Amino acid sequence: xxxxxxxxxxxxxxxxTKQRVRVLEEIALDTVAISQPELEKKLGKEIDRxxxxxxxxxxxxxxxxxxxxxxxxxxxxxxxxxxCSEEHHHDEHVHFNCTSCSKIYCLDVTVPKMVMPHxxxxxxxxxxxxxxxxxxxxxxxxx
Amino acid sequence: xxxxxxxxxxxxxxxxTKQRVRVLEEIALDTVAISQPELEKKLGKEIDRxxxxxxxxxxxxxxxxxxxxxxxxxxxxxxxxxxCSEEHHHDEHVHFNCTSCSKIYCLDVTVPKMVMPHxxxxxxxxxxxxxxxxxxxxxxxxx
DNA sequence: TTAAGTGCAAAATCTTTGCAAATGT
DNA sequence: ACATTTGCAAAGATTTTGCACTTAA
Numbered sequence: 001x002x003x004x005x006x007x008x009x010x011x012x013x014x015x016x017t018k019q020r021v022r023v024l025e026e027i028a029l030d031t032v033a034i035s036q037p038e039l040e041k042k043l044g045k046e047i048d049r050x051x052x053x054x055x056x057x058x059x060x061x062x063x064x065x066x067x068x069x070x071x072x073x074x075x076x077x078x079x080x081x082x083x084c085s086e087e088h089h090h091d092e093h094v095h096f097n098c099t100s101c102s103k104i105y106c107l108d109v110t111v112p113k114m115v116m117p118h119x120x121x122x123x124x125x126x127x128x129x130x131x132x133x134x135x136x137x138x139x140x141x142x143x
Numbered sequence: 144x145x146x147x148x149x150x151x152x153x154x155x156x157x158x159x160t161k162q163r164v165r166v167l168e169e170i171a172l173d174t175v176a177i178s179q180p181e182l183e184k185k186l187g188k189e190i191d192r193x194x195x196x197x198x199x200x201x202x203x204x205x206x207x208x209x210x211x212x213x214x215x216x217x218x219x220x221x222x223x224x225x226x227c228s229e230e231h232h233h234d235e236h237v238h239f240n241c242t243s244c245s246k247i248y249c250l251d252v253t254v255p256k257m258v259m260p261h262x263x264x265x266x267x268x269x270x271x272x273x274x275x276x277x278x279x280x281x282x283x284x285x286x
Numbered sequence: 287t288t289a290a291g292t293g294c295a296a297a298a299t300c301t302t303t304g305c306a307a308a309t310g311t
Numbered sequence: 312a313c314a315t316t317t318g319c320a321a322a323g324a325t326t327t328t329g330c331a332c333t334t335a336a
Binding site for chain 4: 158159160192193196
């Protein structure tokens with residue numbers, strides 16, 4: 001699917017500034033989620049740290065980006081599938097957090113339904129697998 | 144199962160200090176994971192903030208405690224089941240993070256096996272359900 | 287006795303807030 | 312023109328580091 005930052009901003013009635021467009025462009029470059037520190041490194045020259053915080057927050061609130069916390073408590077961001085909305089994030093797919101390169105992948109694997117104990121009402125589910133990703137597996141074999 | 148802080152420390156050849164014992168006691172009080180800020184609040188008079196950081200890190204490294212990150216990137220701690228070791232945490236049960244009281248429960252629900260895409264080797268799995276816990280559900284009904 | 291652990295001070299980060307200047311509609 | 316957004320400065324919070332003093336083995 002093609003990502004068009006300008007359209008996304010229009011759809012959510014957000015003003016389109018060059019900073020907001022850049023953030024979406026950068027995150028859309030990869031299907032892999034990107035961490036906030038990585039984003040800062042890449043955009044630091046163009047966008048102020050504080051502005052980045054604010055843009056990411058707005059995008060998450062609006063359901064444009066999807067935030068995944070990694071094992072260190074660092075925020076990682078990926079573009080939400082179109083079914084996400086301001087009311088509810090549909091994150092029912094499995095994430096894969098590579099322990100070698102620390103990238104987070106959004107896998108095309110659905111989280112199976114699980115029965116909750118009596119009294120517990122689950123609204124959403126987040127499943128993360130930790131291990132070695134495709135690329136890092138290849139690197140190991142090559143050496 | 145009965146938790147004996149002194150024995151746990153011995154088993155992992157850690158010196159037993161009153162601070163280390165207190166941390167284990169406090170965490171063992173509940174099956175629910177406790178957040179680091181909550182621990183600070185409860186133990187702040189007895190244990191220095193920095194010491195708490197250091198003790199929690201050691202406990203996680205040794206496989207004594209099990210760290211669960213909540214949606215805010217805050218660390219929560221629970222006693223590991225006996226099968227955890229320094230080499231590997233067995234966290235294959237489902238966590239339940241209450242969006243109302245923000246407690247994290249370790250549920251007696253096992254994460255179903257999921258097939259990873261080709262090239263991805265999962266070593267461990269972390270599944271967290273978000274929703275309303277038993278206690279908060281009851282509170283709503285009462286009012 | 288002596289290696290390890292603790293507390294305090296301080297540095298390094300990370301995150302939020304306030305406000306004047308710049309920008310988009 | 313006017314409401315929003317941005318960047319900078321600064322406050323607040325979290326986490327790490329260094330070192331002298333204390334404690335457990």
